[in-house]
Structure formats: structure tokens, C-alpha cells
Amino acid sequence: MGQAMQWVRSLIFNVSMYLAMFVIAIAFAPMALFSRHWARRACLTWCNWVRWSAAWMIGLRSEVRGTPPTGEVMIAAKHQSFLDIILIFSSVPAGKFIMKRELKFAPLLGQYAMRIGCVPVDRGKRGRAIKQMLQDVGRGLIAPGQLIIYPQGTRVAPGVDAPYKTGTGVLYQQLGQPCVPVATNVGAFWPRRGVVRKPGLAVVEFLPEIEPGLPLPHFMDKLRQDIEGASDKLLAETGLTPEEIEEVER
Incomplete structure (x- = not known):
């Protein structure tokens, strides 16, 4: 019974986590579109919400x-x-992540990742991607x-x-x-x-x-x-x- 209840709690938490991502991303979109600061604020708001909700919803x-x-x-x-x-x-x-290029096209997640300066990298082509990233850093294109x-x-x-x-x-x-x-x-x-x-x-x-x-x-x-x-x-x-x-x- 305990395991079943934890599964149910986890399912509710997972759904609420992605729902919150959607709501926060849309709410911050007008400001995040023009400001890297507000894009980062949106991501930070969501991260803090996940940590807070995980503590009381699933005991994590x-x-x-x-x-x-x-x-x-x-x-x-x-x-x-x-x-x-x-x-x-x-x-x-x-913070900005080196991430796999496929995530660049993930709805909302990809757009915000690019706004905060994350660097997409092709799997299997890391050597070339790293060289390109270093060039971008040198030209000041990455925050x-x-x-x-x-x-x-x-x-x-x-x-x-x-x-x-x-x-x-x-x-x-x-x-x-x-x-x-x-x-x-x-x-x-x-x-x-x-x-x-x-x-x-x-x-x-x-x-x-x-x-x-x-x-x-x-x-x-x-x-x-x-x-x-x-x-x-x-x-x-x-x-x-x-x-x-x-x-x-x-």
C-alpha cells in the first residue's frame, strides 16, 4: 500500500511539475523574450517551485x-x-549548460535554454562543437x-x-x-x-x-x-x- 501511494504521489507531482513549467514559461514570456535576466528569473522560479513542491508532495x-x-x-x-x-x-x-542539440527544439524548455545562454552540442560531433563554442566565447556571443x-x-x-x-x-x-x-x-x-x-x-x-x-x-x-x-x-x-x-x- 505504501509503495502504491508513493507512486500516486509521484504521478501527481510529475504532472504538476510540467504544468508549472508551462504556466511559468507563458507568464514570463513577454519579459523573457527581450531580457535574458527575466528568462533566468523564470527558470529560477520554476526550479524553486520544484524543490518546494517535491518536499511536501513526495517527501523529497x-x-x-x-x-x-x-x-x-x-x-x-x-x-x-x-x-x-x-x-x-x-x-x-x-549558469548555462552544454546540452544535446535535440533539446534546443523542445517546446518552451529549448527556447528558455537558449535565452539563458546554453550551448547546444551535436552528439558524435563534440570536437567540432567544442571548437565552435570556444569561438563563440571569444567573440562574446555567449554571456x-x-x-x-x-x-x-x-x-x-x-x-x-x-x-x-x-x-x-x-x-x-x-x-x-x-x-x-x-x-x-x-x-x-x-x-x-x-x-x-x-x-x-x-x-x-x-x-x-x-x-x-x-x-x-x-x-x-x-x-x-x-x-x-x-x-x-x-x-x-x-x-x-x-x-x-x-x-x-x-
């Missing part, structure tokens, strides 16, 4: 640890579900802020080993900016797919920055060790068994 609280950066940095984050996107964006003043990239390139379930793509290292070297790693355990509660969201405390943690100038192999090793080590600790905090975590993904 969220917490941000560490010190979110405010300057010109690259953020390299563990990606487990839509929730880590929400938590990271709501924590930094000018300054915190560039957010997912080094594994896609959502990865908790406890699953997936390689870190070298495109993150190329960006780190060519941008010459500090890199802030971000760990998370959100996938233990909010899966990549499916309806059910579990109650608990979902966390993203901003880790100490990696200074610019490290050799590429050294940077990639440190990035992986920092993110995976911290994410494993956050996962252990949940108290969930591997079987319970796997059940979330079903």
Missing part, C-alpha cells in the same frame, strides 16, 4: 553543499537525473557566467561506472578557467526514467575547485577521483542498499 527534500561559484568557472558535474540540473542551476548566479558540463556526457545511474569524456579536459585547457567539480546522490531518489520518486534527502555538493593549468591526464584523473569519491560518500549517506537503489531505476 533537497540540499546544496559546498560553495557554489559566482565567477567565471567551468562546472563539471555528476549527472544522474533532471533533479541535479535543477539544484545546480538554482545555486549559481549565471559570461558558469559553464556547466557533464563529463560523462549523459545521465548515469548511481553505482554505475561510466567513462569521463576528454571533451571536458579540452574545454578546461582552452578556457584557462578553474573547474569546480560537483558530486550528487539524486539518482537514488529521482531516477533517469520512470514515475516513482522516493522520499529522502537529495544532495548536490560543490567541491573545491581545480586550478587551471594542469596537464590533461592529471586533470581528468583528479576530476574523476573527486567527483566519484564524493558521490559515493553522498550515496552512502542515504542508507539505501544497492538493491533499493536499483529498484528506483525500474
Whole structure:
């Protein structure tokens, strides 16, 4: 009975989340059309609504640890579900994501993503896309802020080993900016797919920055060790068994 009720609560929450996205996007559209500031305000309003409603509708609280950066940095984050996107964006003043190009054409979501400065990238053509993005940054076509990239390139379930793509290292070297790693355990509660969201405390943690100038192999090793080590600790905090975590993904 408890699992059935959580499924129903999760379904109601999911519907309300996307309904709120539509309502907020339409309400802010006249201002967001002409102002990047108002486009970001719309996205932040929705993120805060999702965090607030998740806490009382499905018992899923969220917490941000560490010190979110405010300057010109690259953020390299563990990606487990839509929730880590929400938590990271709501924590930094000018976040913009490197995203797959297909999202550019998603109704409302794609239009707002482009307005806040997100960078669409073709899957399988990342080398060329990264070069184009660097050219755009140099020409000032992309607004300054915190560039957010997912080094594994896609959502990865908790406890699953997936390689870190070298495109993150190329960006780190060519941008010459500090890199802030971000760990998370959100996938233990909010899966990549499916309806059910579990109650608990979902966390993203901003880790100490990696200074610019490290050799590429050294940077990639440190990035992986920092993110995976911290994410494993956050996962252990949940108290969930591997079987319970796997059940979330079903």
C-alpha cells in the first residue's frame, strides 16, 4: 500500500511539475523574450517551485553543499537525473549548460535554454562543437557566467561506472578557467526514467575547485577521483542498499 501511494504521489507531482513549467514559461514570456535576466528569473522560479513542491508532495527534500561559484568557472558535474540540473542551476548566479542539440527544439524548455545562454552540442560531433563554442566565447556571443558540463556526457545511474569524456579536459585547457567539480546522490531518489520518486534527502555538493593549468591526464584523473569519491560518500549517506537503489531505476 505504501509503495502504491508513493507512486500516486509521484504521478501527481510529475504532472504538476510540467504544468508549472508551462504556466511559468507563458507568464514570463513577454519579459523573457527581450531580457535574458527575466528568462533566468523564470527558470529560477520554476526550479524553486520544484524543490518546494517535491518536499511536501513526495517527501523529497533537497540540499546544496559546498560553495557554489559566482565567477567565471567551468562546472563539471555528476549527472544522474533532471533533479541535479535543477539544484545546480538554482545555486549559481549565471549558469548555462552544454546540452544535446535535440533539446534546443523542445517546446518552451529549448527556447528558455537558449535565452539563458546554453550551448547546444551535436552528439558524435563534440570536437567540432567544442571548437565552435570556444569561438563563440571569444567573440562574446555567449554571456559570461558558469559553464556547466557533464563529463560523462549523459545521465548515469548511481553505482554505475561510466567513462569521463576528454571533451571536458579540452574545454578546461582552452578556457584557462578553474573547474569546480560537483558530486550528487539524486539518482537514488529521482531516477533517469520512470514515475516513482522516493522520499529522502537529495544532495548536490560543490567541491573545491581545480586550478587551471594542469596537464590533461592529471586533470581528468583528479576530476574523476573527486567527483566519484564524493558521490559515493553522498550515496552512502542515504542508507539505501544497492538493491533499493536499483529498484528506483525500474
